[in-house]
Amino acid sequence: MASPSHLESSPLLGDSRPKSRKNKDVGPLEVSTTTRYSILLGVWTATFLSSANMTLVPTMLPSISSEFQKSHQASWLGTAYLLATCTFTPLYGRLSDVMGRKAAAQTAVLFGGLGTIACGLSTNMEMLIAARFLAGIGGGGISTMAAIVVSDMYSLRSRGLAQGIASVFSGLGFGVGGPLGGLVTDWLGWRWAFLVQTPLFVLSILLITFKLEYVTPGSGKSAVEVLKRIDYLGSITLLISVGSTLIFLSTGYNEGLPWSDVTVIVPLVLSLVFFVLFVLIEIFVAREPVLAPFLLKEKVPVLVGISNFLVSSCNFAMSYYFPMWFQTVMSTSAAIAGLHSLPSSIAMPIGSVFTGWMMHRTGKYKVINLTFGILPFIAGVLIAQIREDSGPIQSWFSITPIGFGNAVVMQTTLVALLAHIQESHMAVATGFARLFGSLGQVAGVAVSSALFQTVLERELRMRIHGPDAEGTIKRIRQNAQIIDSLPGDQQRMARSSYDVGLKAVFWFAAFSTLLAYIVRLPIPEKDLGDEPKARGVTGSTTTNPSEGSISRR
Template identity: 45%
Template sequence: MAPSDDERSPLLQSRPSEEPEDPTKLPKGRRNAILVAVWLGVFLGALDGTIVATLISDVSSSFKKSNQAGLLGTSYLLSTATFTPLYGRLADIIGRRAALLIALALFTSGTALCGFAPSMVSLLIGRLIAGMGGGGLMAVSSIVASDLIPLKQRALFQGLANLFFGAGSGLGGPLGGFISDRYGWRTAFIGQLPVLLLATFLVFRNLRYRIPGQGKSKREMARRIDYLGSLTLVISLGSLLFALSFKNDRSLPWSSPFVWAPLIAFVVATIAFVLVEAYYSPEPVMPLRLLKDRNGLFVALANFTVSFVSFSILYFYPQFFEIVKQKSASEAGAHLLPNSIALSAGSLFAGFVIRKTGRYYWLIAITSAFPIFALTSFVFLDEKSGWFLSWLSILPSGFGFASVITAGLIALIASVDRSDMATATGLTYLFRYVGQVVGVACSASMLQAVLTSELKHRITGPGAAKTIDQIRHVATSIPSLPPAIQQAARDSYRYALRAVFLLNLGVAVACFLTTLPIREYPLPGSFEEEEQHRRQRNSGTSTPSGAAQA
């Protein structure tokens, strides 16, 4: 049967007067309007992430589910890690505008559900839905910037984008704590909705250009999506998270079938995903050939490890001040403000250096070591820590994370053809969000394991089991306990958080090592130069430059 007119029509039909525009030739005013529209989504995604980080204790305690607090982070990050790589390919197939509008619709509906959630389960579902869109906001905004900006200037514009990210990250912590203390945690979600609707309007109005290879009909678009690859990726990541969650929430041993069975499913699904992507999918969600290139592999690993560390810090650093030092949620969240400043400074610094020198290798290698210094400082945190450890020790972590992420993206897209740029960007976000999922889940598992052991050691006698269970499930109940039990609980949390920081210190060292083999490629200053460099590289007449070319 012949396809209908509806099936032949584009998903987003342009009016006859609106001819598709070449994104590389847009006027500066139009280009900047597009960038501001998509960066507003970046701001909201970052704001939401750190708002939730400071609401974890209040939200989980309100439902009497403190032992499931880690799921507030991992549920969002699971769906983000699962769906983000889809947006690279989706943006190629259905266009940048449609992909970003889908991301905004999912993020807005999930945030609304969180604000009105009647139970912990419905709140977690809301976080899952929001995560489906949250990763898309980040990934598609980065793809759009690469469409509009030549490679040598791209890092500086990524730095500007990270100003929006840094502003969101910095405001989210103290703003979330302030709103929760005065108006309740639900307002922190509901208050985001008007800004999300504004972002949707701006994207719909301004982002209208088409790109080569974009699908021409709904049937073609639907046919080109990698459903099997996406499904095996969901099963793989979901199984890993379930294993870590059962180990964490129920304190089950590794020998429990609720732990090892999901781990086996994770291994099997991962193998299936690799086989599907390598041999079955005509347009794979994660092209494995990108990982065969040295930059593709090591930039991906650097994204995984630095994200593992950075998001563990975001979720567990404020808990030290809220639980061990017994500060309010707003005071605990305020300790993330220096991290926000460092994120912005690190991104702009990386962008400036790359634009000025045209090089990125030593920048990545040196700044990837910065989180090591931050985590070494965290290990020495205690109830008597002064202003330096409490406020400034987090600075190297944010600065290093922002620099590695910004320069790493340039290192990857400089090594691939423009036709692979969107999927390569999606690849970095895949490993970034998988790192976040695994980091928060592993850190939460470590926290609960050490916390349970320390509490059992410090609290004994009649009723000890009930008291330990109360401390683990409702952390905000600690001030209502007898003074001796309060001190035992705070000491137990301090040792548990120290174990989390030591775990992340080891991962930070691994991050530094993964940046060393990255190659350096020339960074052209215009789209014409960029195309010439790519043709030379494809013909074998151009070689990488810099210290890591061997």
């Protein structure tokens, strides 16, 4: 195998490893250039589809709601996907160590593909929501496995740049998902926006099946052993806790029910009870806990996890509510409103590639993080001060630093995390970091929604009075599209109320990312060039040090 210095000086996506052995007999750092490209194409194609599916649905909601006549359930199409992603993402780090890289990646892509196809074939809203949940089970695993595979095949110093290139695919998917969904929906119908993804899912799973053959240290497990080691209780309690929290926030804030209502109290109690159960199970019961409690005892993983949570909260709060400001306050079309988020989507992969290149070149990450990590807070403040008469620079480009800055943060914190843990814990730590990010995504949507609805209701009650004020306020809260049909004075009141409510969300996002910046300050620097690489087969190992035999992953 090539020496560490040779690895660092070779082209990032190139190859300088021995080619005398077959793919199934080599480690992840020894695979040929063609094989490496094929593996990356497989996992990054799935990454693109997973990211696109996060933003695909909003542009199709009018068509879906019109067909099924259940607009009150439409919000669960996005929530179900995020809920599944949050719950199952951390499992894949463990599964990749127990059942192997290939099998775990195949599982993720299979769930993602079957769920997406089921969405296109759904005959009612309930089936569509269930299909979105199924797709989310794979979606979280796809991103986790892509990060693990890249970490296998590249040295620590090169991982940042490789992950940066990976983010181009995720950023592209996130950016084109909405416009592509709207285009296909207008052209062929909303079902085809899901079904047209099928060939790419097939391509992804074929490449993974036939090319992801490298070996890593560890012990091969039978199917029975794999099933025994899955943390079912931890996953179920986490699912119920997060799901109950979402229901509580929806009923208590979005629907405006009193706190004494049983549909508000029961989800709140269940969320707290099952969260406590989840923690107890992870610490005392689970054989292979999804939370990896041992990482909670180490400073860097905890700081990275908290940062991921806060950064994801900011990203999703902005991505959901920034376009709404232009629709409700500025009365622009949905298409134009969506385009205002495009600069951030473009800046995100640029920031990731830039960060990876800088880390690869300098072997450092802390200065990059501190320098560019404050940009999202600055952007949040600028967005929170946006007005109807703001110029095009503030209206169109104030969100750009969020995409660029948070891309820098996510890249540098992942490398910092991997630099401060044992290589044998790499896969588990990746799942650990993704879990906090997924929780942040859910929080970003749910908490910002509760905050927005609370402020919006207060502002509407301050402005709108009269005999039918209660009904008018309820209609405005539930359907922003009716604003244009309101009388002139009420229309102005509604727009002003939406403006205040959305500004509250923007401030929430800004201070989330500021708090994330403060949390990251204690993360120490570590020279990435100092990582030892002298081992027989490079990659991640199982978390059990006694399992030293080599298995195919």
